[in-house]
Amino acid sequence: MHVIGAAGLASSVPLAALQAGWMDSKGFTSAPPSEDAVTPRGYATSFNNFYEFGTDKNDPAELGSRLTTEPWNVEVAGLVGKPGTYDIEDLLAGVDLEERIYRLRCVEAWSMVIPWIGFPLKTLLERFNPLGSAKYVAFTTLYRPEEMPGQRSYFSSIKYPYVEGLRLDEAYHPLAIMAVGMYGQVLPNQNGAPLRLVVPWKYGFKSIKSIVRIELTETRPRTTWNLTASNEYGFYANVNPTVHHPRWSQGSERRLPSSLFNGNRKISTRMYNGYEEVAGLYAGMNLRLNY
Amino acid sequence: MLVGWDVAVEIRSPGSVFGADPAEAIVDLLGTWTIRLLLITLSISTVARIVKRPKIVTLRRTVGLWTFVYACIHFTAYFALLAEFSISAWLEDFSERTYITAGMTALMLLIPLAVTSTRNWQRRLGLRWRKLHALIYPAAMAALLHVLWAAKASFLDVFIYGLALAILFGERIVVRIRRRASKGAMSR
Ligand code: HEM
Numbered sequence: 001m002h003v004i005g006a007a008g009l010a011s012s013v014p015l016a017a018l019q020a021g022w023m024d025s026k027g028f029t030s031a032p033p034s035e036d037a038v039t040p041r042g043y044a045t046s047f048n049n050f051y052e053f054g055t056d057k058n059d060p061a062e063l064g065s066r067l068t069t070e071p072w073n074v075e076v077a078g079l080v081g082k083p084g085t086y087d088i089e090d091l092l093a094g095v096d097l098e099e100r101i102y103r104l105r106c107v108e109a110w111s112m113v114i115p116w117i118g119f120p121l122k123t124l125l126e127r128f129n130p131l132g133s134a135k136y137v138a139f140t141t142l143y144r145p146e147e148m149p150g151q152r153s154y155f156s157s158i159k160y161p162y163v164e165g166l167r168l169d170e171a172y173h174p175l176a177i178m179a180v181g182m183y184g185q186v187l188p189n190q191n192g193a194p195l196r197l198v199v200p201w202k203y204g205f206k207s208i209k210s211i212v213r214i215e216l217t218e219t220r221p222r223t224t225w226n227l228t229a230s231n232e233y234g235f236y237a238n239v240n241p242t243v244h245h246p247r248w249s250q251g252s253e254r255r256l257p258s259s260l261f262n263g264n265r266k267i268s269t270r271m272y273n274g275y276e277e278v279a280g281l282y283a284g285m286n287l288r289l290n291y
Numbered sequence: 292m293l294v295g296w297d298v299a300v301e302i303r304s305p306g307s308v309f310g311a312d313p314a315e316a317i318v319d320l321l322g323t324w325t326i327r328l329l330l331i332t333l334s335i336s337t338v339a340r341i342v343k344r345p346k347i348v349t350l351r352r353t354v355g356l357w358t359f360v361y362a363c364i365h366f367t368a369y370f371a372l373l374a375e376f377s378i379s380a381w382l383e384d385f386s387e388r389t390y391i392t393a394g395m396t397a398l399m400l401l402i403p404l405a406v407t408s409t410r411n412w413q414r415r416l417g418l419r420w421r422k423l424h425a426l427i428y429p430a431a432m433a434a435l436l437h438v439l440w441a442a443k444a445s446f447l448d449v450f451i452y453g454l455a456l457a458i459l460f461g462e463r464i465v466v467r468i469r470r471r472a473s474k475g476a477m478s479r
Pocket of ligand 1: 315318319320321322323324325326329362365366369373391394395396397398401434437438441
């Protein structure tokens, strides 16, 4: 279990507000210590992929400050009883925040361990009264080329805005969360402020950042990396050491930060990134075809 | 050499230069310098022709050898830091990952060039030496494919290298056509 007691009890810690005023009054339930050593914050906030800011790993940290996250609205559309545009403050009203320490496995064969602060995605989706016909949920990242230089690149094969999606039963799995913070603070821009998805049993690119739109659909959404190179990136993108990728061996990963000569901290990659409890979602499916 | 300095600083305070993933950062940096040196090698004779200073061509051997040295260090960095000295990991990459296949091809094509770069070999091979050293062209193509296939979604670097290569190849074709034309004119 990740939750110790309900928010508001003694274990609740105030969330340090960086720039977002709406966070002031919020606290979160901290996670019990994890078996994995948490990646030092500086690495997780200075080395990541957020192609909207550029394709180098340090581009998001260097250019992310250009993004304005206030005000922030999320459009909710599709097969829901309560569509509309919601201010982030409304989305978070009455939500209990909790810390979850998750392994993050990038498709590029590196990984980190990050303490997120968020709440179950299911809690959020249910507030919009999904219709019975809804089978999938699609998320869209902000499209704002003035603030996101990567979206202006002429040499990118990615079509923006970035779209990701989940099957609804995946989205309802208790491990899938919407995050608003990490390391006890609100999300820095480079890590997907102010609202991002975290799905720890899938490769990192599924965990879409800076979400401005949520749509429930009957048909499977066309997701960005799948459209960019469908032979490399599938819709499911579950971490799976037995399905090889044309670019990276997925049998092992380098736990970052690695250092040059004290060994590279290469470790074996685990099925579903070690979150075996999600296996039931894929019972009977051919995971080689549904990569 | 600059890379060497960076590596030294990195060892003293990990994370300070190459970030969270020094292994990949170093491999990338060395690869970038390898292809730059390769393009510089190819441009020396072009520059010599344009500024009409044939003497410059004597630099080509040195720069060419440095290209080879960087290619070897780039490969060694890959083998040590990413493949972690595992021959099976290397063979798997070689057979399953087209960008590694292309990179290895480029490196192999450079080996005979480095070996026969001495005056002695040049004399021994005579006319065949020129033919052999035309291997630099397929090597450059393989290197370009390596970078192209390694790229995920951003093609600016590949575009610049490709454009440079196209200009250098184009200049040679033009020179050939002109030479042939002037020979034809003389024999008429
Ligand atoms: C003449 C030969 C070669 C040249 C000119 C070359 C050039 C390059 C360049 C420019 C990059 C940087 C790409 C970037 O910045 O993202 C690169 C990356 C790389 N090269 Fe090479 N390379 C050569 C041979 C090799 C060989 C023989 C191997 C290994 C067998 C190799 C393995 C790699 C790897 C693993 C990367 C990192 C790819 C990534 O960033 O994911 N290269 N190379």
